[in-house]
Amino acid sequence: MAAPQNYLAVIKVVGIGGGGVNAINRMIEVGLKGVEFIAINTDAQALLMSDADVKLDVGRELTRGLGAGANPEVGRKAAEDHREEIEEVLKGADMVFVTAGEGGGTGTGGAPVVANIARSLGALTIGVVTRPFTFEGRRRANQAEDGIAGLREEVDTLIVIPNDRLLSISDRQVSVLDAFRSADQVLLSGVQGITDLITTPGLINLDFADVKSVMSEAGSALMGIGSARGEDRAKAAAVMAISSPLLEASIDGARGVLLSISGGSDLGLFEINESAQLVSEAAHPEANIIFGAVIDDALGDEVRVTVIAAGFDGGQPPAIVRDPVVKASPAPAPAAPERPATRPSYGSIGSVTARSDGESHSRHSDSPATTTASPVPPQVQPVRQPYVESPAEELDVPDFLK
Structure with missing residues (x-):
């Protein structure tokens, strides 16, 4: 034998x-x-x-x-x-x-x-x-x-x-x-x-070929890490990962995504599904998303999510411009038309303006023009209130800066 x-x-x-x-x-x-x-x-x-x-x-x-x-x-x-x-x-x-x-x-x-x-x-x-x-x-x-x-x-x-x-x-x-x-x-x-x-043997297992399919000749990649406890922990950890301060660019447009979810033995399939769905909505619509779930009882009630995104068009991910102005007031009602229907807004991930930040500043004069009565000239508005009235700008401020 x-x-x-x-x-x-x-x-x-x-x-x-x-x-x-x-x-x-x-x-x-x-x-x-x-x-x-x-x-x-x-x-x-x-x-x-x-x-x-x-x-x-x-x-x-x-x-x-x-x-x-x-x-x-x-x-x-x-x-x-x-x-x-x-x-x-x-x-x-x-x-x-x-x-x-x-x-x-x-x-x-x-x-x-x-x-x-x-x-x-x-x-x-x-x-x-x-x-x-x-x-x-x-x-x-x-x-x-x-x-x-x-x-x-x-x-x-x-x-x-x-x-x-x-x-x-x-x-x-x-x-x-x-x-x-x-x-x-x-x-x-x-x-x-x-x-x-x-x-590591997991709840949802991956093999070397799975990982290779995402990472072979993928060029530049991004990594985001998130962890959370309590209610909606998996969802919160996924949001943290895709809007992580460690990300220099948006995962929007990634054609290959590796998603690793780690948690205790009470980690549920529904939680994994929620995390994976959030990440898939932030990536390219046709992205190859490989995800696995690892059970680690040492984590207790904590869930950790690691996202590695690669395979961007042109080899480089779209840059994020992080607005230094922190705005605490809620977004105005007209924000709804600006938000894309197929992508949620989590930090700077998933919003249309994250991929074309140059446009967000040009909208300072455009957004007030759509309101019913705005006698202030467009060229004065950005100087007096560069961030209050623009819904597009509000979407660009990541959650962890709010």
Whole structure:
């Protein structure tokens, strides 16, 4: 009798550079299962602190184990010099996550090299990286943008998490240490939201082929995370996910959506249906929506929803312009005609104006013109009350800013 074959998907998570290695340390700490962790760095001392399954000290001759000095070119060359070693540890993988903190040296320069090797081996390759905080300086920001552009060319799907958006969901007293820990937590959520669907037996199961159908050659992707307790918890978590402050753009128009719902053993099918329906209404009408539900009793009465949207026309999602003006009064009655019949308005997701924000400002003069008596000239109205009378503007203010 033949020995049984191992048909489980082989998933490897590569953390490259200081930020990437910190991120996989966090994943190991919380017990992310079913994956192999690989830490790659030019800083030998940082590697000693990692509990990764495999550790690669690259650029030993180039940097003598002392780091890349925030120079992406050094990081790229270090990875290239150890290409055969990287290829050896990635062999046999069905899916490879490449995670890094963009803006430094090793991660920024080396991540595209690792991704290129992974794809050449036939693995579904997903980049999950952070854009640096503004306080880290203009130089790191510029290096990060170049690194992101280079990585986008080498991966099937790229998820970019803007660290600055973490500030909008953090307390004003948050320490720098906690801010970076939050960034690691979001990187964890991005990887876990995908791997759990494949590796954890669920209420609604997914396999590797399901995930691949959404993420293969999908280009730029967006990730939103939401969690809620109590009444309508699944619906509330889904709304949070699709209007998440972490989203730099709207999921409106996404042709591929991965929806992960996690909850305790009391998670109901009706709740899952409500969440999935909300997300499907926010995506493209013909989107391929793959969703799974994972039972995790450790969550108690909490429901977590992770949405990863990809497959946008032109490869890039439509940008969201977040209005800094916060308006507390309710929307005026004429708002009804402005709202599309087929899409709900949750934050900036699902409204027509979210995809053409340039139009929303031109409507300041148009909207009052439709009222019965408005003697104020159109050119004066935007100056005196730029946001009070416009229903379109009201729709553009996300719920979490109201």
